[in-house]
Amino acid sequence: MKPAQFTYHRPASLAEALALLRTHGSSAKSLAGGQSLGPMLNMRLARPDHLVDLNDLIELDSVRVSDDMVEIGALTRHHRVANAPELRRSLPLLSAAAASIGHYAIRQRGTIGGSLAHADPAAQLPLIAVTLGASLVIAGLQGTRNVVAADFLQSIMTVDLRDGELITALRFPLPVGGFWAFEHFSRRHGDFAIVSVALNFAQDADGKIDALRLGLGGVDTVPLRLPEIEARAQGRPADEDTIRELAAATASAIAPEDSAQVPASYRRRLAETLVIRAFQSALNREEGA
């Protein structure tokens, strides 16, 4: 299991990286944490002629919190996303999800930009980006463009990224409510989840659910938000009956793939259970904690 030959490039600036990617077009691949591309190179599922290492672009390892938005540089490692105090305060859902990615050593290297670009349908960070309505900042030699995460993620490992382009940052709007939860299920601790659920909501003065955002991973080729369920929750009390009804409605709203290892009916039941658990853990957590 050794990679095929490639020429290694180590650009010192974003401009240099973009120029290299432009010159080598589809024969080049960018390398961030290497925690997904590394295995693909070793197994020769990827055989680029040119590898453009982004790890010297330290300006892309950054977190900026402003009044209405959090901007996270593409090269920010999962470990930092999980632990940075300003992120745990402003985007606790994102931090909690990042802390559950793979294993400790993987999180030291893997990056948020790499996770979005890789677009595994079971991955945590794309799910949270879709759930919270994040957008991506994408740079090319002609300039930058912004794409919302739900449009960026097109299918399994297929994204809206053209030859010569790089993700430079993710922008998250500040979540509206203080209730949030990330719940996932995998057969072994640290494996990719079979199904995962992310939610965020507020409660109005009467304790009714307001502005629910509900996202599911592992039930389709891309992470999904479920606007019908979100609308159905609006103004309802956050009690057991409502939660069970929303969880059952979620299970009927999805159409997961049926496979020999994981039947669709199993994924549906997992989704239902995880939605219930997510509401319960959001409500049980002391707000602000």
Next chain:
Amino acid sequence: MNAHKPEPLTLSLSVNGQTYDLQVPARKLLSDVLREDLGLTGTHVGCEHGVCGACTVLIDGRPARACLTFAAQMEGHDITTIEAVGRPDALSVLQQALHEEHGLQCGFCTPGIVMTFEHYLRENPAPTADEVRDVLSGNLCRCTGYQNIVAAVLKAAARMRGEAA
């Protein structure tokens, strides 16, 4: 197919505080350079896709998979391998605890586990058993059943805090 034939690279690597000058192909994994070019065979290779943790080394003090890193990337970075931790007659606190608690049998997984926790215990000196298990999930061990490794890490942590003999 792939007719791409790049020249080998001339690299200067800092490993365990020593500088090595060598020529390696760009595609050569850090794990293979450590073992084959530098003779540092304490870094083990199990799966070569990031899953088993046997190849874990420290890059600038943080645990990372040597099998998912190219040596070519490591110029300007400090690499620490198991060879820099303890000596046969003076084990590190963690190695001593692994020995006492029978935290290893064949020892294949042990270097990766030691490197991971040498760093983790500096970051979190008072972990719970659950936290230790969470971190240990990144290192596969086919022999011990993990219980003794968890006990050893907790014992080492307590000793490092000065709370256990």
